Amino acid sequence: MSNPLDGPRHPQSRGDRPKQLVVLLHGYGADGQDLIGLAPYLARSLPDAAFVAPDAPEACEMSPSGRQWFAIDLDDPARASGDPERMVQRYGAMGARADAVAPLLHAFLDAERDRHGLPDRSIALVGFSQGTMLSLHVGLRRTNPLAGIVGFSGALLGGETLAEEITSPAPVQLIHGDRDEMVPALAMFHAAGALGRAGLPVGFHVSNGTGHGIAQDGIEVAAAFLGSVLAGRLVADEPISCPL
Numbered sequence: 001m002s003n004p005l006d007g008p009r010h011p012q013s014r015g016d017r018p019k020q021l022v023v024l025l026h027g028y029g030a031d032g033q034d035l036i037g038l039a040p041y042l043a044r045s046l047p048d049a050a051f052v053a054p055d056a057p058e059a060c061e062m063s064p065s066g067r068q069w070f071a072i073d074l075d076d077p078a079r080a081s082g083d084p085e086r087m088v089q090r091y092g093a094m095g096a097r098a099d100a101v102a103p104l105l106h107a108f109l110d111a112e113r114d115r116h117g118l119p120d121r122s123i124a125l126v127g128f129s130q131g132t133m134l135s136l137h138v139g140l141r142r143t144n145p146l147a148g149i150v151g152f153s154g155a156l157l158g159g160e161t162l163a164e165e166i167t168s169p170a171p172v173q174l175i176h177g178d179r180d181e182m183v184p185a186l187a188m189f190h191a192a193g194a195l196g197r198a199g200l201p202v203g204f205h206v207s208n209g210t211g212h213g214i215a216q217d218g219i220e221v222a223a224a225f226l227g228s229v230l231a232g233r234l235v236a237d238e239p240i241s242c243p244l
Contacts (some may be wrong), residue, residue, distance in 0.1 A: 007032025010039035018050035025131030084184035148229030177210030222243025
């Protein structure tokens, strides 16, 4: 049976076959077309990488023209309060929602790996917002480790059980705007702390003056990180810096 996930693609810049694969997971209310736009910029540093941005499996409850990986209660009192701490705690409690869609993403990653004939270590995940939440949730719980995970403007789900549930440690780079009102930048620091306590190499970068989006400096940080992990120059048992 074919996997229901699919989306726009961007081929490698050189060679007949990709040597690496970057899977881009979009945010709540968007779709793969939204995030595949990163591929041409990242490809400048990753000429051997192919890119794919699957559409989430569900129509978005709040934006029917978009997609969602799982439901988010946008009218939740924690969000309405505007209190960053309460908002981060609310996102952190959504692990069960990610569990429900995780098998689909695992199957998609397996199928893409096999289709391209690549090892898991040649695959990286890049997420934005809800896509970051799912990237961290699934990417660290696979059978074999991926090269690395980049998370833009997201949060860590189920951080309290992460250390016991990690099956595939991988380096992580978190990137967040300091003016993000949708997912507070505090979520990045909470995630970095939990990932570090779980023994993972994690770096973080703050994009000054940036809201819930991706700034040019964030793209540059992500490209440098992906270049390192996909070339095998950075693995899960090595520390990485945390620039501010």
